[in-house]
Amino acid sequence: MKLIVRNSLKVLLAACVIYAGAIFIFSNVQLIDRRMSLFFVPNLQRNGGQELQMMRDLTSNPTKYDAIVLGSSHAYRGYDPRIFEQAGVSLFNAGTSAQNAKGSLVLYNEYLRDRADVFILDVYDPVFELEGTESNMRLIQNVATNAAAFALVKQEVKMYTLNALAVRLASLNVKDEAPNTDYIKNGFCEKKGILYAVEPLNDSVFDANEEMFVVFETMIKQMQSDGKRIVLCSHALPASPGLRNYHEKFLSRFTPLIERLGVPYIDLTYYTEGFGVNEFADLSHLNQQGVELYNQFLLHNTTFREAVIP
Amino acid sequence: MLFNSIEFFLFFPIVTALYFILPHQWRWLMLLIASCVFYMFFVPVYIFILLATILVDYIAAIQIEKSSKPQARRWLIGSIISTILILAVFKYFNFFIGNFNGIAQLIGWNYSLNTLSILLPIGLSFHTFQSLSYVVEVYRGNQKAERHFGIYSLYVMFYPQLVAGPIERPQNVLHQFRERHSLTYSNVSAGMQRIVWGMFKKVVIADNLAQFVSPVYEHAGAVSWMYLSIAVVFFSFQIYCDFSGYSDIAIGAARVMGFRLMENFKLPYRSTGVGMFWSKWHISLSTWFRDYVYIPLGGNRKGAARTSLNLFIVFAISGFWHGANWTFVVWGMAHGLWLVLENRMNVRWEGKLKVWLGTVLTFGGVSFLWIFFRSSSFEQATAIIKGIVTFQSQPGFLPSVFVPLNGAVIIGKILLLVVFVLIDRKVTEIVMGTRAMGSNRKVWLFAVLLACLALFGQWGKVDFIYFQF
Numbered sequence: 001m002k003l004i005v006r007n008s009l010k011v012l013l014a015a016c017v018i019y020a021g022a023i024f025i026f027s028n029v030q031l032i033d034r035r036m037s038l039f040f041v042p043n044l045q046r047n048g049g050q051e052l053q054m055m056r057d058l059t060s061n062p063t064k065y066d067a068i069v070l071g072s073s074h075a076y077r078g079y080d081p082r083i084f085e086q087a088g089v090s091l092f093n094a095g096t097s098a099q100n101a102k103g104s105l106v107l108y109n110e111y112l113r114d115r116a117d118v119f120i121l122d123v124y125d126p127v128f129e130l131e132g133t134e135s136n137m138r139l140i141q142n143v144a145t146n147a148a149a150f151a152l153v154k155q156e157v158k159m160y161t162l163n164a165l166a167v168r169l170a171s172l173n174v175k176d177e178a179p180n181t182d183y184i185k186n187g188f189c190e191k192k193g194i195l196y197a198v199e200p201l202n203d204s205v206f207d208a209n210e211e212m213f214v215v216f217e218t219m220i221k222q223m224q225s226d227g228k229r230i231v232l233c234s235h236a237l238p239a240s241p242g243l244r245n246y247h248e249k250f251l252s253r254f255t256p257l258i259e260r261l262g263v264p265y266i267d268l269t270y271y272t273e274g275f276g277v278n279e280f281a282d283l284s285h286l287n288q289q290g291v292e293l294y295n296q297f298l299l300h301n302t303t304f305r306e307a308v309i310p
Numbered sequence: 311m312l313f314n315s316i317e318f319f320l321f322f323p324i325v326t327a328l329y330f331i332l333p334h335q336w337r338w339l340m341l342l343i344a345s346c347v348f349y350m351f352f353v354p355v356y357i358f359i360l361l362a363t364i365l366v367d368y369i370a371a372i373q374i375e376k377s378s379k380p381q382a383r384r385w386l387i388g389s390i391i392s393t394i395l396i397l398a399v400f401k402y403f404n405f406f407i408g409n410f411n412g413i414a415q416l417i418g419w420n421y422s423l424n425t426l427s428i429l430l431p432i433g434l435s436f437h438t439f440q441s442l443s444y445v446v447e448v449y450r451g452n453q454k455a456e457r458h459f460g461i462y463s464l465y466v467m468f469y470p471q472l473v474a475g476p477i478e479r480p481q482n483v484l485h486q487f488r489e490r491h492s493l494t495y496s497n498v499s500a501g502m503q504r505i506v507w508g509m510f511k512k513v514v515i516a517d518n519l520a521q522f523v524s525p526v527y528e529h530a531g532a533v534s535w536m537y538l539s540i541a542v543v544f545f546s547f548q549i550y551c552d553f554s555g556y557s558d559i560a561i562g563a564a565r566v567m568g569f570r571l572m573e574n575f576k577l578p579y580r581s582t583g584v585g586m587f588w589s590k591w592h593i594s595l596s597t598w599f600r601d602y603v604y605i606p607l608g609g610n611r612k613g614a615a616r617t618s619l620n621l622f623i624v625f626a627i628s629g630f631w632h633g634a635n636w637t638f639v640v641w642g643m644a645h646g647l648w649l650v651l652e653n654r655m656n657v658r659w660e661g662k663l664k665v666w667l668g669t670v671l672t673f674g675g676v677s678f679l680w681i682f683f684r685s686s687s688f689e690q691a692t693a694i695i696k697g698i699v700t701f702q703s704q705p706g707f708l709p710s711v712f713v714p715l716n717g718a719v720i721i722g723k724i725l726l727l728v729v730f731v732l733i734d735r736k737v738t739e740i741v742m743g744t745r746a747m748g749s750n751r752k753v754w755l756f757a758v759l760l761a762c763l764a765l766f767g768q769w770g771k772v773d774f775i776y777f778q779f
Contacts, residue, residue, distance in 0.1 A: 011757050016761075019765065032718075039719065039722035039725070
């Protein structure tokens with residue numbers, strides 16, 4: 001028995017030393033034009049991009065905004081601060097790729113709680129299906145402080161997130177390795193291009209990840225107890241076959257939740273007026289022409305105005 | 311329960327500890343309960359199907375032993391039919407109905423039968439075959455019928471090999487459940503080495519390769535011939551690492567408790583012919599078909615033509631065993647045909663260069679046939695083959711599913727695979743105990759494998775490929 005324990009400890013200790021060494025090398029040694037971790041460690045393919053640019057903008061300027069947007073790429077590509085500025089609303093877009101309620105909650109607690117009284121939460125059905133590990137890993141890599149990175153790992157203790165944290169802590173000289181060339185300002189990115197064809201959804205069955213609904217509810221309740229005003233929004237999507245079935249399934253789970261929480265929801269998922277192929281960059285994102293139309297719609301929408309402009 | 315899940319990381323040490331803590335007379339019961347829990351993690355209600363198989367074959371074996379030859383034969387046939395019937399209903403019913411409806415439509419017969427909306431009980435083909443081997447061995451007089459229902463149930467349900475083998479023989483395993491095993495350093499060390507190596511193959515190699523293989527197969531018409539070729543080679547290693555990794559974990563988990571299961575893989579991609587390949591790939595199934603189908607059909611005792619026919623039949627059935635789809639049948643028949651030709655031509659690969667050439671050709675042929683195995687339809691298989699042979703260029707933009715699979719990630723996967731190919735033989739021999747290594751060097755070797763599991767492992771509960779069979 002003693003021999004089993006002794007040798008097991010030896011192997012584990014040696015494994016820890018090798019792991020630490022490998023993480024250090026992967027985080028700092030360049031292979032061709034990027035860090036080695038980007039080749040080998042699963043889901044550590046990005047450091048930088050919109051997440052890092054957004055965090056820099058957010059932390060370098062202590063301004064208080066009229067409203068802050070949270071959500072996935074639909075958020076950071078769908079709410080243009082320049083359009084809101086013209087209407088007298090200062091807006092910061094804190095959306096990140098595939099951001100889920102876990103990531104939003106950490107960003108809110110660590111950076112955003114005192115930066116606005118109004119929160120626009122962009123709602124995109126698939127985010128409530130995913131585990132969101134990849135998105136959280138990107139945030140762990142790119143949030144401004146280690147405290148926020150630890151909070152994100154605490155939300156989701158997995159080997160992947162621990163690896164992301166280890167790479168973050170071991171990286172001596174972080175530089176933006178994948179700058180998003182579409183980045184404009186205050187977290188917003190322009191999505192270029194025009195949708196060339198509407199294809200049916202591959203999978204029109206909504207498969208809920210219950211944990212996401214639970215964390216989403218926790219986040220709303222926390223924002224409400226902090227006295228924040230909240231508005232939920234979904235922008236229009238191309239009228240793809242299967243979309244209605246999919247979104248209806250999502251709504252059957254989502255609507256009772258938001259009714260219980262008493263949060264307004266502006267759902268334009270099926271809204272087709274003005275939204276044709278020319279307003280979309282791909283099957284799920286608006287292009288700049290679509291963003292213009294969508295943001296103007298919101299600014300003239302009574303529910304939105306009541307929530308955002310007191 | 312999946313071996314690569316957090317549940318198993320709790321389940322395994324608890325069950326192993328309980329096994330050694332409990333007095334010998336209660337160990338079988340604890341293992342049986344643990345095996346039920348393990349199985350019920352998938353679809354709990356399917357345990358009743360398993361129990362039905364166990365009950366039928368338990369009674370049949372006792373009756374076979376007690377009866378005269380003609381009556382024993384009737385019991386044997388009854389047992390085989392009822393066990394196969396379960397397999398037929400749950401695995402093949404929809405396949406037959408689908409084909410029947412297709413033929414009816416073809417001849418203009420306006421009649422359609424409904425398919426069943428049921429999930430295939432996990433590992434059904436494995437435990438039915440294990441149960442069948444027991445009844446046949448009792449009939450042949452090679453094994454005494456087990457009177458203890460619990461011990462017999464454990465023979466079918468022993469959790470390490472319950473859902474994906476190795477498909478055991480009663481002579482090898484049954485007596486081990488009555489033996490008193492003690493906690494020994496050699497068993498724990500050998501078992502744990504096997505588990506770590508199996509996990510490495512599954513979680514680091516197979517699941518990393520699967521990330522590339524799956525989207526390429528799904529979008530065969532939308533990617534270049536280069537992507538298709540890489541996916542075909544990747545799948546050869548994915549399925550090898552996935553399945554042999556599972557077998558290693560099963561053998562290792564059993565070994566820690568002192569049980570010895572049969573070997574299932576012996577470096578099959580180092581074979582210089584398809585015959586040699588099948589003597590090293592899924593050995594427990596190949597020998598099952600040899601002992602219970604090929605030899606009863608006459609084996610090689612009835613002339614060359616009959617031997618060829620027997621081989622062809624065995625491989626066609628083996629293909630069908632893998633899945634209720636014509637792609638599997640074609641895969642099996644192609645292997646059968648290849649083996650028949652190889653036997654007829656009597657090719658010998660002697661000398662270093664020829665051995666190397668034979669290995670490369672065998673790997674190429676096996677990889678090519680895996681296309682049918684992996685494809686969900688003939689259309690998908692032909693799209694892949696056509697894409698490769700016509701040097702299909704990238705037809706347009708890559709589908710969005712390839713966004714995370716940029717060049718760096720693909721290079722990373724290729725490098726991981728190269729490292730695996732370089733170490734596979736040595737580490738396999740070390741964990742199988744056929745190659746010696748100093749204890750300090752072993753500590754570092756397994757420490758590296760553990761670190762790789764943490765760094766490169768895909769821990770997203772990816773199913774083992776062979777679970778579907």
